[in-house]
Amino acid sequence: MNRIHKNLSAGRWNNFSLAEQLANVGSEAGRAINWRGKNAEFSNLAAERALELAELTISDPKNRRRLKELTRRSDLRGAFQSCGHLALLVITAAATWIFFAQRLWVGFALGLFAHGTVYSFLAGLATHELAHGTVFSTKWLNGLFVRFYSLISWFNFHDYRMSHTYHHLYTLHPRGDREVVLPTNPSLDLLFLLQLFTLNLVGTRSEPYSFPLVQNIGATVKLAFTGRYSKEWLEAVYADQPDAHRKSIRWARLILLFHLALIAASIVFRLWPLPLLVAFAPFIANWLRYFVGVPMHTGLRTNVTDFRLCVRSITLDPFTQFLYWRMNWHTEHHMFAAVPCYNLRNLYRAVAADLPKPRTLLGAWREMRQIWKKQQTEPGYQFETPLPGRKAEGGKKQDTLESSLGDLAPKDLE
Structure with a gap:
């Protein structure tokens, strides 16, 4: 497994075809994950996905050149995104503190709500892009910001890199991707919504997109003191990675030490x-994070190799896109994960002829709720996203661009 995973980071795929590379990853990862067994179907899964992607090459050579341009990273644009988000946190925190000092309790509550809304987008969203290593062209800046944002948001980026590598390789194939397991309920339960608009204490067991306090702090404490994970999935992906496991434990202990010292x-x-402004902020006012995050995969197909069928893109207003680190262009991100988040909209324009039209946020929620309702009477039902009728007419050769996951894969997998 180590030899294969060494090639997961960008620029290390040059000696093999994409299908060969991913087939090898599928074969070796299949032996590493307990519940996957030695089924040949799983071993060939990544190769099938590579062949499916090969059908979606860009027909116009100019577009292919444009696509390569879109993979270029920028320290300036990375700083605007990363420092801009931090600036919003500082502004909302300062306003909340001033309201507290002046004993303006309505203003304090509104300020804390705004601060929590902005803060909610750190764990798993800001840290997601930074973990891919595509935000800054200077590599150490990605590492610096992913550690900083992870530390202040109770987020274990070591675990996330390990899990998310498999999520990209085997998206919505349950034996290879347990980061997102369908079906999930796009819940609008009143008690759950009350938590999302105040303090997300326990969330709901059926919804992976919320960020409940008890679950996340409890998992950090358990890992820090016992070295055990609360999720079987993480136990499995670390089964043959003792060095990476130790890093994960050390990070959990650092998170605990930091927040206890702060309190x-x-x-x-x-x-x-x-x-409230730091230690508990990730769990306050999770509403917007929830509403824009749920549409990524909910209600779509499992066990398919076409990203257009298992990932959903949505349109958002510019401010929400900024908070969401442009992950509303989620189909494009899965197809070309080496493209920085700030280039995803232009990427969509380059490949729009081959992609479904993005849903609106309201349209996506209406679609998900209808799918969930139908699944209550037809448990095996999965929504079939309408696809464009034409396919690209260019050559089917797959280059390294489509294969790259950025710098997502942990170095311990080398």
């Missing part, structure tokens, strides 16, 4: 708003 300092120096 202690707030008590000693009477900085009462501080825990």
Whole structure:
């Protein structure tokens, strides 16, 4: 497994065809994950996906050149995205603190709500793009920001890199991807919504897109003190990676130490708003994160190799796109994961002829709710996304561009 995973990062795929590379990953990963067994179907799964992607080459050579341009990373644009998000956090935190100091409690509540809304997009969203290593052209800046944002949001980026590598290779194939397991309920339960608009304490067991306090802090404490994971999936992906497992444990301990120290300092120096603005902020006002995050895969097909059938793109207003790190262009991200988030809209324009039309946020939710309702009477039902009638007419040769996951794959898998 180590030899194959060494090739997952960008620029290390040059000696093999994509199908050969991913077939090898599928074969060796299949032996590493307990529940996958030695089924030949799983071993060939990644190769099938590679062949499916090969059908979606860009017909116009100019577009192929444009696509290569879109993979270029920019420190300036990366700084605008990363530091811009941080600036919003500072502004909302400062406003909330001022309202607290002035005892303007309505303003304090509104400020905390705004701060939590912005903060909610750090764990698994800002850290997602930074974990891919595609935000900055300077590599260490990606590493710096992913660690900083992960630390302040109770997020274990080591676990995420390990899991998310498989999510990209085997998207919505349950034996190879347990990061997202369908079907899921696009819940609008009133008690759950109450948590999303206040403090997301326990979330709901059927919904993986929320970020509940008890589940996440509990998982961090368990890993820090016992070295065990709360999810069987993580136990499995770390089964043959002891060095990576130790890094994950150390990071969990650092998260705990940081937040406990911050809470202690707030008590000693009477900085009462501080825990709310940092330690508990990831779990406050998760509403917008939930509403834009759920459409990524919910209600779509499992066990298919065509990303257009198992991933959904949506259109959003510019501000929400910014908070979401442009992951509303999610189909495009899965097809060409080496493209930085700030280039995904232009990527969509380059390949639009081969893609379904993006849904609106309201349209996506209406679609998901209808699918879920039908699945209650037809458990095996899966929605078939309408696809464009034409296919690209260019050659079917697959280059390294489509194969790259950025710098997502952990170095311990080398």
